[in-house]
Amino acid sequence: MAIKYVEERGLLYEIIGNGEKVLVRSTDSSSRAYLRFTNKTTRPVDIWWRDFRGTRHHYVCLESDAYYDVNTYITHPWEFTDAVTKERYCINNCHIYRPPVNLGGMQFRTNWNITIGVRSLRETCLLALATHIKKAQQVKYLELPKTLECELLKLVNLLHTEVVIDIERP
Missing domain, CATH: 2.60.40.780 (von Hippel-Lindau disease tumour suppressor,  beta domain)
Known part of the structure; x- marks a missing residue:
């Protein structure tokens, strides 16, 4: 049986057998x-x-x-x-x-x-699509249900957004 976790305000809790939450900590x-x-x-x-x-x-x-x-x-x-x-x-x-x-x-x-870890079929498919779609505008042409479209857009933006670091030089 898989261990279940819940996150609340930046803290992670493990759900033990009786449903009690135990803080994950050292x-x-x-x-x-x-x-x-x-x-x-x-x-x-x-x-x-x-x-x-x-x-x-x-x-x-x-x-x-x-x-x-x-x-x-x-x-x-x-x-x-x-x-x-x-x-x-x-x-x-x-x-x-x-x-x-x-x-x-x-x-x-x-x-x-x-x-x-083991991914659901949904997660695997979304990730596969997101790696091949380079521009967020292309997602709307897939005519997906809104919930899937939103998840896919989020992944596309995460995977294909360039991070620019501005380094000041003296």
């Missing part, structure tokens, strides 16, 4: 874990850590096939998102990764592959 810093996160997707991935209050902190953006070494603790939760679309990625089919308890205290680094 809890203890006594048992170390030495990790390597490897991006096995074809997309850039943002790596996030949840602190003791449940606040999410950005660590790094990894390009495809790149890795990032982190020294952490077994109770500290990590998250992975597409740098552009913000789609949640996973390790071992879990959107929230916590190092296994048996890693606590080991003096060597273990590798964990970041992958794309």
Whole structure:
């Protein structure tokens, strides 16, 4: 059974068996874990850590096939998102990764592959269309239902909008 999460005001809660919400956060810093996160997707991935209050902190953006070494603790939760679309990625089919308890205290680094989770047919089709449609104006010619049109427009704009960084030089 898949773990369910709900996000409220920037905090993430795990829904446990009885329906109770439990804040996703770091809890203890006594048992170390030495990790390597490897991006096995074809997309850039943002790596996030949840602190003791449940606040999410950005660590790094990894390009495809790149890795990032982190020294952490077994109770500290990590998250992975597409740098552009913000789609949640996973390790071992879990959107929230916590190092296994048996890693606590080991003096060597273990590798964990970041992958794309299972997508619905709807998500897969929208993403495939969005990668081929270069201009938002083209979406209206598909004559899709409004809800699909809006979702597709959002994806097209995310994937094909150029980000311009203005660097001031002295």
